[in-house]
Amino acid sequence: MVNCGLLTNKNEPVPLKSIEVDVQVQGHVATVGSTLQYVNEEESPLEAVFVFPMPADASVCHFSAKIADKEIVAQVKEREEAREEYDDAIASGDQAFLLEESEESVDVFRLSVGSLPPGQSAAVTFVYVTELSVQADDALRFCLPAVLNPRYTPPGTGGGIVSEITSAPSDIPYSLSLTVHVSSPNPISKVESKCPLEPLQFLNTDHTNAKVSLSGGHRFDRDVQLFLYYQDAHKPTAIVEAGDPTAQTGILMGDPVVMLSLYPEFPEALMSSLSSRGEFVFVMDRSGSMDCPLHQGNNAQTRIESARDTLLLLLKSLPLGCYFNIFGFGSHYESYFPNSVEYTQETMEQAVKRVKEMRADMGGTEILQPLKHIYSQQCIPNHPRQVFMFTDGEVWNTKEILSLVKNNTDSHRCFTFGIGEGASTALITGMAREGGGHAQFITGTDRMQPKVMQSLRYALQPAVVDITEEWTVPEGMSTTRLSPPINVLFQGQRALIYAQLKGKSPSSDSQGSVTVKYRLADQEVTNKLGFSLKPAENTGLSIHRLAARALIRSLEREEQTEGVEKEALKARVVKLSVEAGVSSSHTAFIAVQKSSGEAVKGPLQRRRVPAPVMLCMNAAPRAMACFAVPQSYSFSAKRMMLGMGAAPRSMACSAVSQSYSLKAKRSAPARGVMFCSAEPSPDMLLQLDPVAQETESVPAVEDPLLQLISLQKASGCWELDSALAKVFGTTQKEVDKQTPAQVDKGVWATVLALIWLNGFKMDAQVEWQFVAMKAVTWIRNQKVVSLSECVRVGNRLLGCQVKEDILGI
Known part of the structure; x- marks a missing residue:
């Protein structure tokens, strides 16, 4: 296979060299700092563009760049204003950095590194905060996304930033180092990952602080997932974070903010019947x-x-x-x-x-x-x-x-x-x-x-309806809810609530509380959580930024509603984004480093840094084709926008044709550069190559559990036949011979299936629990008088020791 991907005009890898990530986890919240090291190894000024994934619930709260020994910190500005400033800077020979969220999808960002002189290096750092999701086994999941799949864009539609996602060569040219510090109110039980980890280090005797790192030499070609296990994971918690002392009171960043982590507990009687x-x-x-x-x-x-x-x-x-x-x-x-x-x-x-x-x-x-x-x-x-x-x-x-x-x-x-x-x-x-x-x-x-x-x-589960909250705080204080109203609750699932605390607490030991009420199966249920109003220490305003993100996302979703004042909502989003210093769909981070360089004559060399993708060799014979991508640059209002298309080429890579329409400072034509991809989007490839749609079917190894389940009838019973006997590891003749007297063969087959599930597949019970419930209901409706005999003989036949009460029949 030809190693195409995006190469410089010297046939060398793209200029992103390494990524260093530091993660600070505090309970259910993570603050993630990533540093990207760029080097311009070409003979002309370079603009590097890196389109990369971000967790959907994350909010970027810091962006800076270090060139030589000088660091410049980016400011949050309205998006078009930031773009104008970026274009003006690189056209004047200054160094500029622009970080912006995709208008199409909040989990895609684009970083533009502008006007890096030949031989120059730059370290770009961005920080974001995110909530950790809760898994079925109560673990908290942290994911550092590396893989960013090309997004399918139908012909005639604009994909914006997401259309710039390109496949990478299979050998990602940059490495990753990652260190995670974990702090929790409850003891940390363990940290797991599918990526190799260094041993977990506990930093105190009560195991509430720990450190873990990726093993050395990790190639950033797949998502990095960590699973954090706390003791008493379902225990409700509340954290109050003090406001920024430099911000004025009355605005979000100046007042304390509380984050509540609730685990609603439904009455067992209501949950026993689905x-x-x-x-x-x-x-x-x-x-x-x-x-x-x-x-x-x-x-x-x-x-x-x-x-x-x-x-x-x-x-x-x-x-x-x-x-x-x-x-x-x-x-x-x-x-x-x-x-x-x-x-x-x-x-x-x-x-x-x-x-x-x-x-x-x-x-x-x-x-x-x-x-x-x-x-x-x-x-x-x-x-x-x-x-x-x-x-x-x-x-x-x-x-x-x-x-x-x-x-x-x-x-x-x-x-x-x-x-x-x-x-x-x-x-x-x-x-x-x-x-x-x-x-x-x-x-x-x-x-x-x-x-x-x-x-x-x-x-x-019965739907939870009529969810309400009641806040109680001392006299002289009030609360303003920042996160959207809760519209769904499930047994054992966490709900995070953010609220701004206004006014002054009368004493350091003052208490507040929130009561969540709802109706479930026509019964009213109440859950209450009390919390101290004393602010936690060393939280770094991460809760304020997550609260600001929650409010911004609510306002952005409101913009999609018919009949609302979109401009007024946009102005609120921009104001809040700038005040809190967090990303939004209407703002961008801009940093400019003034230099004494000459103004750029003509367009910069633009280099797109590939993000890793899952290689999909099943969809089509990729080794047989490379794709030439015609690129068209248009400088409307000084903004360079990149449009992409693709057409198949047989057995060869072709040079890219480029055309430019200049309406502002850049006017010189650019020479063609080589851009080929050995890994185009699977969806795009199947659209272009009808042969690829003729996918051969490879016979799969039959899973005995799935085979048993596939034989069950809609009513919940099984029929006694050779296929079922094969799952049991015996013959139909042997099963027939062991049938207890005066027992219907359907009842006998269904009892055997339940014994087999409980005897051999208890580790997969979550997969067959509903299948078994249907079977138990069906058996009960048959009013069998000799069930104990069926269970005894069935255990002997299958070599199990499953008790009748375990089966539930």
């Missing part, structure tokens, strides 16, 4: 990139194969009497049924047959149209709509999709699953947030099934 009603709509990404492997290890399933197995499990786990439908989408979409149908043996068999034939053969990734169609269909009375969205998240119009979900939030709940590294966190978490559901990410060697079944449990 709903049997609902309309379940499964929406499956079938774009070309879904044919990529989930990870780069041996025997890795492709994304579509894992999703296919998961869909089969979901179909078997649905309760009788509900309704369902399945949609597949790519460049177009299709549904299995014209409308959602009742879940019966017949409709389940029809769906299972089509799911087994499902392929990643529908081209690009266009989510908007199938969602519009789903929302246009009339809801079924007494069956709440639950949308399950499976995608690798490679889209360009994230904000438009989120606006659509938000506008339909009253008619459904949305559960999302980001499949594979590089899935857009803005899309996956945003759809779940706006749709009142829950988001899951499946990366590396993660199994999709347990995560999806956890979301199904949430979907079957």
